[in-house]
Amino acid sequence: MNTAQRLATLSIAACSVVSVQAAERSIDKQVEVAASMDQAWDAWTTREGITSFFAPDASVEPRVGGAFQIYMDPLAEPGMKGADDMRVMAVQPKKMISFDWNAPPHLAEARKQRTFVVVRFEPLGDKLTRVTLHHTGWGDGGEWDATFAYFDSAWGAVLGNMKKRFEIGPRDWKPWMDRLRKMHADTDKTAAEDDQKK
Numbered sequence: 553m554n555t556a557q558r559l560a561t562l563s564i565a566a567c568s569v570v571s572v573q574a575a576e577r578s579i580d581k582q583v584e585v586a587a588s589m590d591q592a593w594d595a596w597t598t599r600e601g602i603t604s605f606f607a608p609d610a611s612v613e614p615r616v617g618g619a620f621q622i623y624m625d626p627l628a629e630p631g632m633k634g635a636d637d638m639r640v641m642a643v644q645p646k647k648m649i650s651f652d653w654n655a656p657p658h659l660a661e662a663r664k665q666r667t668f669v670v671v672r673f674e675p676l677g678d679k680l681t682r683v684t685l686h687h688t689g690w691g692d693g694g695e696w697d698a699t700f701a702y703f704d705s706a707w708g709a710v711l712g713n714m715k716k717r718f719e720i721g722p723r724d725w726k727p728w729m730d731r732l733r734k735m736h737a738d739t740d741k742t743a744a745e746d747d748q749k750k
Contacts, residue, residue, distance in 0.1 A: 579687040579704050583711040584680060587718040592673050592681040593646045595714060605717035606710055607634060608725035614643055620651035627732050632657045641668065648672045653687065655699040662695035685711065 585592055595601035597614035602622060609626040611619040617639055624634035631637070635653060642650040650670040655662035667689035674682040685707055690700055713723060 576688060577690055577700065579700070579707055580685070581707045581711050582682060582684040583715050584676065584682050585715050585718045586679055587681050588679055589646055589673060589675040589681050591718070592683055592714075595717065596649055596671055596673075596683075603725070604722035605713040608729055609633075614640060614645075614649060616640055616643060620649075624656075625732055626729075627736050628657075642670075646673060655695065656702065659695045659699050659702070662691070662699040665691065683711065683714065 587595070595604060597612060599610050599612050602610035602612055607622045607624050609623040611621040611623075613619045620635070620638045620640050621633075622635040622638070626633060628634075634656070638652050638654065640649060640651050642648065648670060650668065652666040653669050654666055657663060667687060670686045670688075672684045672686075674684070676682055687703060687707060690696055717723060
């Protein structure tokens with residue numbers, strides 16, 4: 553083997569090592585929903601769509617740099633509502649939307665960072681669409697592992713709720729909001745009692 557062949561072989565081997573090292577963990581989920589492409593797209597790119605299956609409130613602007621804020625707890629303080637301050641990273645109309653994402657408030661260290669989600673839409677028929685979700689950008693150790701485990705479960709539930717939305721109708725958020733109101737009232741009461749003890 554001459555020098556050029558050895559260098560080419562080493563170059564290929566180095567690329568293979570880089571390729572293996574560059575691979576990172578991701579969450580990949582998919583669902584087929586009884587919805588047209590337009591309906592599936594609107595479910596992810598409008599406030600009305602998001603509130604029909606994902607969360608009780610949202611702010612969504614499907615354009616690069618637009619808001620993609622999902623409020624699991626609309627009653628919470630700003631910054632603690634859920635996916636506060638998230639933004640759309642890329643859009644291919646009726647094909648793909650990508651947005652940055654953060655950890656839930658109870659995972660405060662990981663919440664300071666951002667990960668990335670890509671949702672793709674593939675028509676399978678007039679009233680059937682495949683929705684795939686790819687979530688990447690994870691760190692290692694500590695709260696990153698807990699955050700990964702949380703979203704590995706949560707994204708499956710979100711896509712399951714989307715499927716239900718088109719099978720039985722939009723989600724009713726009233727019971728959820730009633731529980732949140734009680735939780736916030738209990739928290740406020742406990743805080744007031746603690747203040748009186750001081």
